[in-house]
Amino acid sequence: MIRVLAVTGEHELLTGTSIELLQQPDISWYWVDFHVPTDEEIDLLRTYFQFHPLAVEDCLHFLQRAKLEYYEDYQFLVVHSVHPDTLEAREVDLFIGKNFVVSFHADKLGEMEAVWDYFRSMKQLSKKGPLDVAHKIIDKLVDMYFPIIYKIEERLQKLERGGLHPNLINETFDIRSDLLHLHHTVTPMRDLLYRMLESRHITIGQHKRAYFQDIYDHLIKLGQMIETNRAITADMRDNYISLNSYHMNSIMKTLTVITTIFMPLTFIAGVYGMNFDHMPELHWHNGYFMALGLMALSGIGMSLWFIKKGWFKGE
16 A cells, blocks of 8 residues: 655645645655555556665565665665564665655554654644654654563563573573564664764754664664673573583582492492302301491491581582
8 A cells, every 4th residue: 555645835734545646746745655565556666756676676575684775866774673572673665855755664564653643643744854754764663672672671580580490591592582683673773873874965954863863872772782681691591501510510419429438338248249168257157247337337437527528518
């Protein structure tokens, strides 16, 4: 579907679902939104608007990295929204000219609906223009990153409070995977905003520059939050591995103590279990009890020695 929002020289707002509105001579600037377009509507990018074939190709081949490209009388931007559940990036393409902005997105996006409703409901558009539309779209997309980050932070806090449990490492790696998805979206968006602010091809007034700078600051903050949470997950992973190693060492230590205690007992039993004819102890009247006593003394003595060394206290 194609939606058209046009502003006349008298600052009158015109809305419709046909690009025929753009034929009116007194149009000051306009916004055309390709909203889940059909093949016929997509073809208008080439025929009616005559955008560069490479830019049109980028619109149709998903998923492009967030980027900014310059053409003769317009700029082409690829920006991303993030699906709140799957965290997959969803592409939004923007063609920004002196008196127009054309947006293209193959998915139905709540952020785009919110921006469309915002401009359609405005009564005064005399001070607005294509850059304002572009700013509002990018700002809305970036704002929707924050709830996703906050949700991940809540998962991390819940995981930390849960203590050590068998699913800890799996959940930690799931969160790290989610953070990596966001990192691959936020970092290119941050670079894109930096290029826009530093570009000489896009004329951004000082007043509007402050708004784009605000988006850039948000993206820097998002990047820092992602890195902080990734560091937390790395610490949780390392702590889990360390605790597992500690518990394994404790188990091995206990088994070693038990084995060491039974080594002399096994030796005594082995010696007197050989049944040679010339073993005087085998014919002693109290030989059996003396052997048991020797075993008991050996076991008790070694146990007391290990207790004194603190091995049974995990020292």
